[in-house]
Amino acid sequence: MTEEVRTEFHQLMDEVRADLVQMGGMVAEGISAVTAALLAGDIGGADQIIAADDELDLLSIETEEKCVRLLALQQPVAVDLRTILTDLRMISEIERSGDLVTNIAKAVARLHGVELEPRVRGLIDRMRQQAVKLTAMAMDAYAERDAGLASVLNDMDDVLDDLHNEYIVSVFASHELGRIDIQHAVQLAVVGRFYERIGDHAVNVAERVEFLVTGELPEHLGANRARARREQDEM
Amino acid sequence: MTPEKALMTQEPDATAPEVMATAETVASQHPRIDVSGAAATPMAANRADTQTVFRCDDVHVYYGDFLALRNVSLSIAVHEVTAFIGPSGCGKTTFLRCFNRMNELIEGARVEGSINYHGVELYQDEVDPVEVRRRVGMVFQKPNPFPKSIYDNIAYGPRLAGAKRSELDDIVERSLTRAALWDEVRDRLKTSAYGLSGGQQQRLCIARAIAVQPDVVLMDEPCSALDPIATGRIEELIAELKTDYTIIIVTHNMQQAARISDMTAFFSVQANEMGQRTGELVEYAPTSLIFTNPEDPRTEAYITGRVG
Numbered sequence: 001m002t003e004e005v006r007t008e009f010h011q012l013m014d015e016v017r018a019d020l021v022q023m024g025g026m027v028a029e030g031i032s033a034v035t036a037a038l039l040a041g042d043i044g045g046a047d048q049i050i051a052a053d054d055e056l057d058l059l060s061i062e063t064e065e066k067c068v069r070l071l072a073l074q075q076p077v078a079v080d081l082r083t084i085l086t087d088l089r090m091i092s093e094i095e096r097s098g099d100l101v102t103n104i105a106k107a108v109a110r111l112h113g114v115e116l117e118p119r120v121r122g123l124i125d126r127m128r129q130q131a132v133k134l135t136a137m138a139m140d141a142y143a144e145r146d147a148g149l150a151s152v153l154n155d156m157d158d159v160l161d162d163l164h165n166e167y168i169v170s171v172f173a174s175h176e177l178g179r180i181d182i183q184h185a186v187q188l189a190v191v192g193r194f195y196e197r198i199g200d201h202a203v204n205v206a207e208r209v210e211f212l213v214t215g216e217l218p219e220h221l222g223a224n225r226a227r228a229r230r231e232q233d234e235m
Numbered sequence: 236m237t238p239e240k241a242l243m244t245q246e247p248d249a250t251a252p253e254v255m256a257t258a259e260t261v262a263s264q265h266p267r268i269d270v271s272g273a274a275a276t277p278m279a280a281n282r283a284d285t286q287t288v289f290r291c292d293d294v295h296v297y298y299g300d301f302l303a304l305r306n307v308s309l310s311i312a313v314h315e316v317t318a319f320i321g322p323s324g325c326g327k328t329t330f331l332r333c334f335n336r337m338n339e340l341i342e343g344a345r346v347e348g349s350i351n352y353h354g355v356e357l358y359q360d361e362v363d364p365v366e367v368r369r370r371v372g373m374v375f376q377k378p379n380p381f382p383k384s385i386y387d388n389i390a391y392g393p394r395l396a397g398a399k400r401s402e403l404d405d406i407v408e409r410s411l412t413r414a415a416l417w418d419e420v421r422d423r424l425k426t427s428a429y430g431l432s433g434g435q436q437q438r439l440c441i442a443r444a445i446a447v448q449p450d451v452v453l454m455d456e457p458c459s460a461l462d463p464i465a466t467g468r469i470e471e472l473i474a475e476l477k478t479d480y481t482i483i484i485v486t487h488n489m490q491q492a493a494r495i496s497d498m499t500a501f502f503s504v505q506a507n508e509m510g511q512r513t514g515e516l517v518e519y520a521p522t523s524l525i526f527t528n529p530e531d532p533r534t535e536a537y538i539t540g541r542v543g
Binding site: 005009076078079082215 | 489490493525526527528529534535538539540541542
């Protein structure tokens with residue numbers, strides 16, 4: 001039996017959690033929508049996605065304000081403190097992923113009229129699939145406080161990194177065969193990079209979830225080595 | 236009573252070389268009670284000992300048949316602030332009172348297990364409780380100045396201990412200065428201590444506790460009757476005092492424990508099938524760890540307000 005003596009405090013924390021899950025969902029949906037617009041050359045659809053990013057920005061600012069209020073008024077400690085620190089870091093990660101979706105949307109107009117080869121189209125769709133999967137998994141790990149799920153994300157991101165490499169090769173092969181000009185090839189390469197970065201942000205979220213649950217970051221391993229070296233040098 | 240007076244009323248006899256050696260070690264490790272006055276540099280081999288003021292093993296406290304506190308083992312480090320936190324009835328104040336044998340003043344109270352003070356078993360018959368209480372002072376929840384002048388409040392203990400008249404002015408000024416009260420009361424030392432504010436009275440009690448040059452100061456919720464400013468002053472004072480004293484503080488204010496202590500012990504309470512509530516130590520760790528990533532789920536539940 002657990003008696004709750006800080007109901008309001010924990011309710012506000014639950015609200016923040018729900019906000020973040022919603023933000024993650026908006027990003028995941030945005031990735032699919034922007035990919036559809038990109039593959040269809042749908043400039044109108046892309047413009048809608050760009051406008052929708054304002055909603056994500058608003059939500060991220062509101063969520064951050066809630067976190068600040070929690071820190072200022074509730075003196076959170078232990079798992080509560082780690083949660084709010086995680087929430088604050090996650091807001092930036094998710095908000096940044098939203099910006100990357102917007103960047104892809106902006107590329108739709110620049111790529112207007114470009115015929116994409118089936119292989120390139122296929123790789124874009126697979127990058128979408130991986131980026132959505134990583135984002136959704138990171139958010140599930142957060143919502144469920146699942147450090148185990150969070151810990152596999154870094155390895156899973158290799159799939160997206162490999163797809164990205166394969167995609168870049170295909171884009172420039174396509175250019176060399178004279179099917180797309182250099183400006184469009186570069187534009188497409190940059191788009192690929194946006195998907196790849198979305199995966200990185202999902203990995204960052206997952207690392208923060210590990211911190212939330214365990215108090216440790218994967219970076220602690222390397223940091224401990226550096227600390228040992230520093231102490232060695234000081235001796 | 237001179238500062239170098241041994242903790243024991245009876246001289247340890249020659250058949251107890253162990254005890255004698257320990258007493259010598261204590262003296263050499265604590266400049267304040269060192270006869271020669273030479274501050275000993277601890278050798279690497281006994282470093283662990285010199286860092287420890289109290290070592291408690293399997294401490295149980297009973298009030299009559301009632302087991303109030305079960306099986307506590309922990310060490311209190313020198314010149315650190317150690318905080319005891321936990322819900323009402325968890326035994327934290329009971330445990331605090333063990334360190335200067337104050338529990339003996341309560342009818343039927345009994346302490347089992349070992350509390351070792353600088354290598355001396357605190358609860359052996361040869362140990363003089365009055366001398367223990369001189370070395371291990373106490374500050375209470377409610378400021379309790381004597382119905383005397385400010386000056387006499389401070390001079391009371393040193394006078395009892397045999398301080399010379401000529402030394403008293405000095406002791407009073409030094410103690411009040413150390414307790415950050417001197418500037419506020421220097422012009423009215425001969426007036427009643429009852430004329431001071433609550434926060435000033437509490438600092439007076441701290442000054443009175445340190446006037447007899449203790450080694451340890453125990454504090455039992457010293458700020459619970461004070462406003463935030465007075466509380467802040469006491470907290471500042473505790474941080475300053477720890478350069479000279481080892482401080483153990485019981486507090487209901489977890490943020491206070493977080494702000495001022497180096498180590499935190501979390502006590503909890505469990506009822507047996509007969510409804511008797513017995514306190515126990517749940518977790519003892521550096522304060523920064525307790526408040527960022529406690530090991531025991533019960534600690535986490537308590538400090539985050541999800542009371543189990």
